[in-house]
Amino acid sequence: MLPARCHTQVQLLKTNWASVLKADLSEVPSVKVPAGYQRLKLPGKVQVLLVEEEAHLGGALQALRDSMQDPVVAIDLEFEHLQSRPIRVAMMQLASSRVAVLIRTCRMDNKLPKVLSKFLQDPSVCLLGCGWASTDEVIMQRTFGISRKDFGRFLDLQEVGGLFGLQEVGLKQLTRHVLGLELNKNSRGNWEAQRLKPSKVKYAALDVLVAGQVFRKLLMTSCSLLHLRCWKCTIRMSLASTGAAAAQRVAAAPAAGAVSKGRKKAVAIGGAATG
16 A cells, blocks of 8 residues: 655756756866866756766765765776677766766776775665666676675666656657657767766766656656556655565556556566566
């Protein structure tokens, strides 16, 4: 049975995302704090923190925590396709509603720093991927030896979109349908380059910032317009809880004929991460 009142509400940042998507990072204010750490300021008080040295990662993750207005942190990976060696993660991106942290693990001996591992496993943080199982899960396991089973909590935006009638579409299509904006998904170029071009930094940051915005906008959309029972309340309830019990409560909530039997697994989201 769904609670009459949701205790955890996502917060939708009032930002002109069209201006954020159009921003030229070669022209926006940039502060190089120490070497290996850069802070970029985008329109609407949105910030991008580019971390290339492990020594600065703890501070960047704390800045991310301080910016969190809800438990949701979008996550994405960038990697290189080279014939000379197996594919490995070059960058991990994390974002709250207004701060994106870009972590160049390729500059950190291709290892997962302890402070980052601890963040990913924190049950107070709900990580939001998009189509994670297709490639990201495999590359994450291959590079760092962990998977979403090791995350504190996890949601997949594609599965959430499916609950709202947007079946099996990627982030570009979700952005168009939900926000009415066009997201550039051309990621060509070397993610392990000594210095990333501004266009690459922008691409990596927008992937996670926009994914979080799409998710929050979906949850604040009127479910009645989609002929669904209040799925946004179901997801919010799961964001407020941890452990298998949360996943069981969400899975047990009946749909009003909106979710097929084949998508029941997608309903059990946001509790303890499951495979």
